[in-house]
Amino acid sequence: MKCGYVAVLGQPNAGKSSLVNYVVGEEVAVVTHRRQTTRNLILGVLNGTDYQIIFMDTPGIHHSKNQLDKFMNKNVRSAIAGADVVLYLFDGAKEMDDEEKQYIENLKTKAEKLILVQTKSDKKSKQQNFDALKVSTVSGENVDELIMQIVNLLPEQNRIFDEDYYTDKSVRFLVCEKIRGLLLELIDKEIPHGVAVEILSFQEDEKLVKIEADIICEREQHKGIIIGKGGSLIKQVGQQTRQYVEDLIDKKCTINLFVKVDKDWRNGHIERYYN
């Protein structure tokens, strides 16, 4: 049996969460068209008959500014430290800058088992001469090949997780992420980068789950934008989240969302929302 941890690294928007979701076959990590969507280290597990791959999705690598950024970069470092194999993903449809080339060279000296992956191979490539496996989660190109290459590099050991286990994240976490992802998609400004979501109550019985959650933003003006005209935006977020939960756990769901201001939480006390 081959089994082990695989860190999935790369710049924001490279396609890390898309790849993990595609391979695992579940939406364990939120995907948006925006940069810096993922904040946490998220496990997604793929079980084969003779292998188990434990992917660690990570936040995109970027320069630290506030405490939230530092928290995100710390997650990247701990993924590298805990990995048997490292995947570095770069967006094939974009030119690579010198800083990223430098980062890859440095990673080659640190990670013993490294696979370079060029993502979005269904799009026109700007990286023809780069020696990497070209993968697409739209066409599925080379995904099986990538899995094979990973399995070859993993250590011989028994499964670490049960076969039906596919993520370390709870339904509560997935709900918070879904809400944050929808705000990133729907609000075309910096505002959603300053949003955190907190579950206030989560009551579940055999048929129904009742959820109440706070959307925390940094400014009073942001609150109005998140609520939208006549409550239209927050209503849309609520409806889509409810649908997501109903599909996820196969029960009816009611959801109540509130918007609160917590000024500068990204520096002040991120430990309340992220630890």
Ligand SMILES: Nc1nc2c(ncn2[C@@H]2O[C@H](COP(=O)(O)OP(=O)(O)OP(=O)(O)O)[C@@H](O)[C@H]2O)c(=O)[nH]1
């Ligand atoms: N055409 C195409 N688009 C892709 C592919 N993979 C990802 N994308 C798109 O690229 C964007 C970013 O994808 P994510 O998976 O969220 O990227 P990420 O690396 O997790 O980003 P961060 O969490 O911000 O670091 C989304 O709009 C995806 O739909 C692909 O293979 N082909």
Ligand SMILES: [Mg+2]
């Ligand atoms: Mg991501």
